[in-house]
Amino acid sequence: MIAKLEGRSALVTGSARGIGKGIAEALAATGAAVLISDVLEDAGEATAAALRDGGADAYFVKLDVTQDADWQRAAAATVERFGGFDILINNAGIEVTSLVADIDAADALRMCNVNIVGTALGMKHAFRAMRPGGAAGKGGAIVNIASVAATIAFPAIAVYSATKSAVDRMTRIAAMEAGKLGYGIRVNAIYPGLIPTDMGLQLASDIVAVGLAADVNAAVADVVGQTPLGRLAEVSDIAKAAAFLCSADAAFITGAGLPVDGGMGM
Template identity: 60%
Template sequence: MTSYDLAGRVALVSGAAQGLGEGMAKALAAAGARVMIADVQEAGADTARALGEGHGYVHLDVTDDASWAAAEAATVDQLGGLDLVVNNAGIEITSLITELDPEQVRRQLDVNVLGTALGIKHGLLAMRSDGIAGQGGSIVNISSVSATIAFPGIAAYSATKSAVDRLTRVTAAESGALGYGVRVNCVYPGLVPTAMGQGFAHDVAAIGLFDSPETAVGAVVGLTPSGRLGTVEDMADAVVFLASDAARFINGAGLPVDGGMGM
């Protein structure tokens, strides 16, 4: 049986200063990878220090093309290569469709769709044979269960996460057709009670969809055959799996990590 040992590999995780991204970075480090915490929040430096020696932090604005190029160059220079890009950075702004704010929609599109697309772009450029890392590798994009179900209050967010799914599958096809040697997959996380997840529960209650945040969480749990919310560890372990040799023949796939909510 192939283990999930990532010793000798280098991973860049966007949006890893806190929340799911931080958990993913910790899990990758525990599996043996050297990890670059890439985040617009300078607190990412503290997250990197907490991982210990052999890891790093780089400032990254995922919506900026040049910022991605610089972050990946810094990763190769400081950590000695690049074998995995985890496109985790994302934002969610709750709104009824009749109350959509165009600027809020554009912001979600910029971070969730453009940010992921640029991460894919620069991951492929770095990891393909003529790139600065040049050894092939893996890209894991973070979509959402909202890409597979219709839950009220998150129309724009759901649209962006559906786009992440399509980006994943088209990129896997391109990478294969052009011989890049880079697998591209995505994960559909269920609701996790991070700061973002808790904010969602409060927001859908605030706009009148549920009586309280607790009722909103209960509705999610009620739709989940496993009967609970997800944990950071649930999501992080899925990323480690997709990055490992155990997933060597998994490509262009979306992995639901939602307790069955999206089935």
């Protein structure tokens, strides 16, 4: 069954490229209006323009997810542009590879700010807009992009794994709060497996650089070898899962973590 999202308004973070772009395309293909948001302005504008060329209602807004004021503007822009705010995809994230013995404090703090604080602020402003009495006020769906790294002990990404574990915990608490307070908002998370995006390929190169694989092909082969379905994830795998969780087909699903990792994290 293909999720249908006609009449829904969505904000997707980190959607200039990669997973976020794929999710934005999937939401638009099923009828949603989409606000592309990112710190990459040229790429973000290009992604929004391509969606419009395909017939979608799409615009771009610059959003640094670590900044409260940016979130306030982005949430307001979603309502102003589309007349509502029904879906938030908290996708923006960064990964800096490091062995535990070599962790750099500045890199660790940057990952915490983007991956944890950015996700928390997104849920904050979506709650305020979507809940009864908010600027949109009709409830909605939030999907936070965590990682298979939150469920397995993969070397050289200790801090990144910790931040994605935090996304998992925040998702469940936010879902509980939204339900108990009658917000009409469902909150779920997705755990993607390794995807050959720029970030995924950089991780493979970094694994080689820290001495954990002979070359990039070996690093990728190791991940595939740990994946029962025998391949890397594709952006479309994550995008379809996100569209499902935002749809009426998932109306009784909240506080869940959906692995889209080919079985790697089981």
